[in-house]
Each structure stands twice: as C-alpha cells, then as structure tokens.
Amino acid sequence: MSGGMRRNGLLRAQDDREVKRRNEELQRGALQKYTSDDVMLHGNYRYDDRAEHVRREREARQRAQEEQKLDQLYTAHKQREYGQQQAQEDAKIASHLERTRKESERQQRVVQRIRNESEELRALSEKLRAAEMNLERTNQLKERKMLQSREKEYNASYDNLMENERLKKVAAEEAKQVQRRQDQIGARLVQEEQVAEKKEMQRAAMKEFERERAAVDEIVGRIQEEDTAEMKRKAAKQEETKRWVEKFLVEREVERNDARRKEQEEEARIKAYGNEVERRRMDAAAKAKSKADDQARVLDKLTRTKEEEMRKAEEMEDLINRLHYEEQEQKFRAQERAKVDKQQKSRLEMMQANDYQKQLKAQRRQKEAEEEEEYRRRMMEKYSEDERIDQENKMRRESNMRDFKKEVEHLAEHKQGLFEAQQRQEIAEQLHRDEEDQQRSDIIEQERKRMLAEHAAKLIDYLPKGVLQKPEDLEMLIEMLSKKMEA
Incomplete structure (x- = not known):
C-alpha cells in the first residue's frame, strides 16, 4: 500500500x-x-x-x-x-x-x-472411509434388490461379510482408541513422575546446599579454633623466649663474673711473673746461662699455659695476650743480652704493657656493655617485629577468613542462581511443550471439523461409533442438514 x-x-x-x-x-x-x-x-x-x-x-x-x-x-x-x-x-x-x-x-x-502423525485424524479418516464403504454397500444393496432372486443369496452373504469386516474395523478402531487413551494416561503418569522427580531433585539439591553450608561452617569453626591455638602457641613461645633470654642474661652475667675473676687471677699471675722476672734479672749475672734456659723453659711453659687459658677467652684478648707474651719474651732475651743497661727499660715496658692490658680490658668491658645493650635492643626489636608479624598474620588470617566466607557465600549464591535458572528453563520448556501440544490439538480439531464438514452430511446414516465426539459436532451436522434441506 x-x-x-x-x-x-x-x-x-x-x-x-x-x-x-x-x-x-x-x-x-x-x-x-x-x-x-x-x-x-x-x-x-x-x-x-x-x-x-x-x-x-x-x-x-x-x-x-x-x-x-x-x-x-x-x-x-x-x-x-x-x-x-x-x-x-x-x-x-x-x-x-x-x-x-x-x-x-x-x-x-x-x-x-x-x-500425517495424528492418530486421531487417521482414525477419523478410517471411520469416514468405513462410512463411505457402508454407503457404497447400501447403494449396492439398493441396486441389487432389482437383480434376480438368485443374486439375493450372494448379496446376503456379501452383506454379512461386509458387516463382519465393518465390525472388525470398528472393534479394531475402538481397540486403537482404548490403546491411545492408555498411552495418553501413561504419558500423563510419566509427566507426573518427571515432575515428582524434579521436585525430589530440588529437595535433594536444597539438602546438599544445607549440608555444604554446615560443612563450611564447620571448616570456619575449625579454622578459628586453629587460629586460637596458634595464638596461644605463639604467646607460649614468646613467654618461653622471654624466659630463655632472662636465663641467658643471668648465665651471661655469671660467665662475665667468672671471666673477671679469671682476669684478676691472671693479673696476679702476671704480677707474680713480673716479680719473678725482676728477681731473676737481679741475679742474672750469676746464673746467666742456666737461668736464661730455665727462664726460657718457664716462659715457654707459662706461654703455653697462657695460650691454653687465653684460647678459651675471646679471640681478640687471646691475640693481644699472645703478642704481649711474645713481646715480653723478646724483651727478656734482649735484656739478657743487653744485661743491666736494659733493666730500667724493661720495667718501663712492663708497666706500659700492664697499662695497655688494663686499657684493653676496659675497652673490652665497654664493648661487652655495648654489645649487651645492642643485644637487648635487637631482642626488643625482635619482640616488636614478632608482635607486628603476628598482628599482620592475624589480620591476614582474618582477611583470608572474610574472603573465604565471601567466596563460600558467592558459591552458594551462584549455585542457587543456577538452580533457579534451571527451574525457569524447565518451566519455559514445559510451557513451550504445552503451547506446541495446544497448537497441535487446534490443528487436529480444525482438520477433524473439515473432514466432518466434507463427509459427515452425506454419510449421516452410516457413521460408525465415535465419529461425533462432541456436542458441537452434532450441532454442526444438524445445521448442515438444515441448510441442505433448505437448499
């Protein structure tokens, strides 16, 4: 247009x-x-x-x-x-x-x-063909009434045969209808069973969802218990570490006292040794060779003893003491060679060595105090760092727990969404099947009415049982007969 x-x-x-x-x-x-x-x-x-x-x-x-x-x-x-x-x-x-x-x-x-696929239309077509056959048979009977009497017997037998065939077809058609009704009832039962099965699956899915939720809650509770136990274990470990540190400090103080005591003893031995050296040097003139050897042996023995004792102390002190005694030995031998003119110098060097040793000891004590303070500071930093790490781990566990709960809830929502989507899809498919069945029923009904309109009026007296299924069919047939009579 x-x-x-x-x-x-x-x-x-x-x-x-x-x-x-x-x-x-x-x-x-x-x-x-x-x-x-x-x-x-x-x-x-x-x-x-x-x-x-x-x-x-x-x-x-x-x-x-x-x-x-x-x-x-x-x-x-x-x-x-x-x-x-x-x-x-x-x-x-x-x-x-x-x-x-x-x-x-x-x-x-x-x-x-x-x-072509409709059993109902095929059955109606067969019934209409049977009605046409009945009409044809009636026409043939009317024609054959005018024939000779010898044909009456043949016609009667033929009529009986046709009637038997008709009855057989009617019986077969009724059996088909019964079978079709049973099939429809069976299909309806199957659909009801499918619906019941889907409902049972839905209940099972809901139970599975509840079971999974309970399992998740149990896992969450177990994780919380493990976190609580881990926190207790951390606290116990920290307490044990503190006790160990306190014990270590006490033992360290005891060791330092022992070291001081040994140093005092060592100083006494050194002082006695100095006195002995001084005494030996005084009568060196008389016992030059013999005393020199004895002093060398004593010095070697004392040196070995000193090295054995100093080896147990700190490495720096050991090195200093060893150098000191070597220096003393060298000075002693030089003094033996230089005799009396070197005695004053040796005493001065001994005093300087003693002063140097005291300075080293003071430096070592100061260093030990600094090391102890540094150790305390590091231990405090370590406690702070451990506390910070524990706090971060706790926050991380809490964050992981929240993420885990969110993931579980998201998974549950996703499964619920899938379940609802499946239900909607099943409902849509069922509606589509119902719509197709309704469309198919409408087409079958239209075709049945068309076939009745074409054949039922002229076959009204010969229609088998079951052709007119509804009151509307009878009304339509009466209306068609009325129009035909008026025409």
Whole structure:
C-alpha cells in the first residue's frame, strides 16, 4: 500500500515538472518571438542596436539550449532515481512475497505433518472411509434388490461379510482408541513422575546446599579454633623466649663474673711473673746461662699455659695476650743480652704493657656493655617485629577468613542462581511443550471439523461409533442438514 502511494506521488511530481518545463519553453518561445519582432522593427534605425539585439538573441538561444540540456539531464537523473527506487521497492515486495510464501509453505508442511502423525485424524479418516464403504454397500444393496432372486443369496452373504469386516474395523478402531487413551494416561503418569522427580531433585539439591553450608561452617569453626591455638602457641613461645633470654642474661652475667675473676687471677699471675722476672734479672749475672734456659723453659711453659687459658677467652684478648707474651719474651732475651743497661727499660715496658692490658680490658668491658645493650635492643626489636608479624598474620588470617566466607557465600549464591535458572528453563520448556501440544490439538480439531464438514452430511446414516465426539459436532451436522434441506 505504501509502495503504491509512493509511486503515485512520484508520477504526480514528474507530471508537475513536465508542465512547468513546457510553460518555461512557451515563455522562452514568446520571448524569442518578441525579440525577433523587435529586431525587425528597429532593424532600419541603427546598426549597433541591431547587433545588440542579435547578440541578445544569440545569448537567449544559448541560455535556452543550456536550460534545455539541464532539464534533460535533470529528467534523466530523476528517471534513473525513480527506476532505482522502483526496482528497490519491487525487490522488497518480491522478498516480502517470497517470505510470505515460504512461511505459508512451512505452515502447510507443519499442518500436513501433524495430519500425517495424528492418530486421531487417521482414525477419523478410517471411520469416514468405513462410512463411505457402508454407503457404497447400501447403494449396492439398493441396486441389487432389482437383480434376480438368485443374486439375493450372494448379496446376503456379501452383506454379512461386509458387516463382519465393518465390525472388525470398528472393534479394531475402538481397540486403537482404548490403546491411545492408555498411552495418553501413561504419558500423563510419566509427566507426573518427571515432575515428582524434579521436585525430589530440588529437595535433594536444597539438602546438599544445607549440608555444604554446615560443612563450611564447620571448616570456619575449625579454622578459628586453629587460629586460637596458634595464638596461644605463639604467646607460649614468646613467654618461653622471654624466659630463655632472662636465663641467658643471668648465665651471661655469671660467665662475665667468672671471666673477671679469671682476669684478676691472671693479673696476679702476671704480677707474680713480673716479680719473678725482676728477681731473676737481679741475679742474672750469676746464673746467666742456666737461668736464661730455665727462664726460657718457664716462659715457654707459662706461654703455653697462657695460650691454653687465653684460647678459651675471646679471640681478640687471646691475640693481644699472645703478642704481649711474645713481646715480653723478646724483651727478656734482649735484656739478657743487653744485661743491666736494659733493666730500667724493661720495667718501663712492663708497666706500659700492664697499662695497655688494663686499657684493653676496659675497652673490652665497654664493648661487652655495648654489645649487651645492642643485644637487648635487637631482642626488643625482635619482640616488636614478632608482635607486628603476628598482628599482620592475624589480620591476614582474618582477611583470608572474610574472603573465604565471601567466596563460600558467592558459591552458594551462584549455585542457587543456577538452580533457579534451571527451574525457569524447565518451566519455559514445559510451557513451550504445552503451547506446541495446544497448537497441535487446534490443528487436529480444525482438520477433524473439515473432514466432518466434507463427509459427515452425506454419510449421516452410516457413521460408525465415535465419529461425533462432541456436542458441537452434532450441532454442526444438524445445521448442515438444515441448510441442505433448505437448499
């Protein structure tokens, strides 16, 4: 409808343009004629005026030719556009008709398939054929009543045979109907069983969901218990570490006291040794060779003893003491060689060595105090770091627990969503099946009414049992008979 109106509008526009073009040509013709007449009237006056008129006439003709060409080009362009639009509209109309034809053919194929697959329509068709056979048999009986009497016996036997066949077909049809009803009842029972099974699956899914939730709660509780036990274990470990540190500090203090005591003893031995050296040096002149050897042996023995004792102390003190005794030994041997002139120098060096040893001991005590303070500071930092790490671990566990709970809740929501989506899909599929069944029933009902309308009126006296299934069928048949009688 819209395509036809569009074509009519285009035709009217084309006609209007054509009328306008003709009016413009008439106006140009009148103008040319007026120009020509004017040239003829003024041709005798001035040559310049005549030349101007000729020029104007030539320009007018050129303009008219250009306008005519433009009109021709415009007309051809519009005709091409109109042809393209017409072709597009024709193609759309053809495509729409083709889709309509295909849809109609598809619908016809669906209806034909349902007709072919419908047991009810096949049964009705067989009943109508049986009715036609009954009608044909009645007609044959009427015709054969006019035959000879010898044919009556044959006709009677033939009638009996046909009646038996009819009864057999009627019985077979009734058996098919019974079987079909049983099949429908069985299908309904199967559907009910499927619905019950789906409900049971839903209940089982809900139980499974509750069981999983309980398992998750149990896991969460166990994790919380483990975290509590871990915190207790950490606290116990920290307490044990504190006790160990306190014990270590006490033992360290005892060891330091022992070290101080040993240092005092060592100082006493060194002092005694110095006195012994001084005494030996006093009578060195008398016991030069013998005393020198004895002193060397004693010095070696004392050196070995000192090295054995100093080896148990700290490495720095051991090195210092060893150097000190070596220096003392060298000085002693030099003093033996230098005799009396070196004694004063040796005593001075001994005093310097003692002062140096005291300085080293003071430095060592200060260093030990600094180390102890550094150790305490590190232990406090370690306690703080352990406390921070424990706090971070606790926060991380709590965060992981929250994430775990969120993941569990998300999983539960996802499973619930899947379950609901499955239910919606099953409901949609059931509605679609119901719609297809209703459509199939409507097509079967329409085809049954059509077959009854075509055959039932002329076979009214020969219709088998079960052909007229509804009161509407009887009403339709009565109406058709009334119309037939009125006609």
